[in-house]
Every structure is written in C-alpha cells, then in structure tokens.
Amino acid sequence: MNCEICPAHCCGRNKNIGAPVLLPQEYAKFQLFSSKTVIDGIEFRRIIRGEDGFCVFLDSNNKCAIYNSRPFECRAYPYIIRADGSFVLSNNCPDNKSAQLPVNVPAIDEVWLKAYDKLPLDKI
Numbered sequence: 001m002n003c004e005i006c007p008a009h010c011c012g013r014n015k016n017i018g019a020p021v022l023l024p025q026e027y028a029k030f031q032l033f034s035s036k037t038v039i040d041g042i043e044f045r046r047i048i049r050g051e052d053g054f055c056v057f058l059d060s061n062n063k064c065a066i067y068n069s070r071p072f073e074c075r076a077y078p079y080i081i082r083a084d085g086s087f088v089l090s091n092n093c094p095d096n097k098s099a100q101l102p103v104n105v106p107a108i109d110e111v112w113l114k115a116y117d118k119l120p121l122d123k124i
Contacts, residue, residue: 008055008058008062011054011055011062011064019047019048019049019055020047020055020070022045022047022071023071023072023108024109026045027043029069030071031045033047033048033056034046034047034048039118040114044115044119072102072106076101076105078090078093078095078096081108082113083113083114083116085108087101
C-alpha cells in the first residue's frame with residue numbers, strides 16, 4: 001500500500017473517520033494519549049486529537065510519529081473492524097485496492113466488539 005499519496009485520511013484529516021479506537025490490550029501503552037468513554041458498561045479509549053483536530057501522533061508532514069508501534073486500528077486501516085469480528089474495506093482510502101489486512105490480528109472479545117459497533121465517531 002502506498003501511504004505517500006494519502007493526505008492522512010486515517011489520522012483524522014477526514015472528518016468522517018473518528019480517532020483510532022484502542023483495543024483493551026493497548027490501553028496502558030497509550031493511556032497518556034487517549035480519552036475514555038463507557039458504552040454498555042464497557043470502557044473504550046480513543047487516541048486524542050491535537051489542537052489542530054488531528055491525531056496527536058501526526059507530524060507536520062502528515063506522517064505518523066509512532067508508525068512502528070501504532071495501535072492496531074491504525075495498522076489495520078483501511079480495513080475497519082465490524083461487530084461480528086470481520087473486517088470491511090473503507091472507501092475513504094485512496095489506495096485501498098492494494099491494502100492487506102495485518103497478519104497478526106489480535107483476539108478481540110465479542111462483548112467488546114458489540115459495544116464497539118455503537119461508538120459514535122466523534123464522541124470520544
């Protein structure tokens with residue numbers, strides 16, 4: 001996939017895409033850079049946006065400052081996880097035809113997935 005042609009759609013430049021949601025196993029790693037909300041009794045954390053409204057890890061060149069250790073949702077993009085644990089390809093990615101789902105897809109709890117599906121894009 002060629003991310004060089006993208007104006008950082010997955011990093012918040014596209015207002016139709018919410019900030020990345022962290023998997024529960026990523027909460028501790030990104031605690032200082034995330035906000036939380038609770039839906040159906042389940043805690044969710046999402047990477048916070050900077051003053052400019054974009055991901056706090058997006059640098060001035062539209063590059064990810066933590067690319068090699070970015071959250072799973074960032075690594076999976078343009079694939080978006082669904083409530084049933086499957087993935088759907090986003091139409092927002094300019095190069096989605098060459099995208100491949102990451103090889104190491106972590107185990108994700110079914111209860112968490114069902115609540116995840118109810119997350120509004122802009123409420124965290």
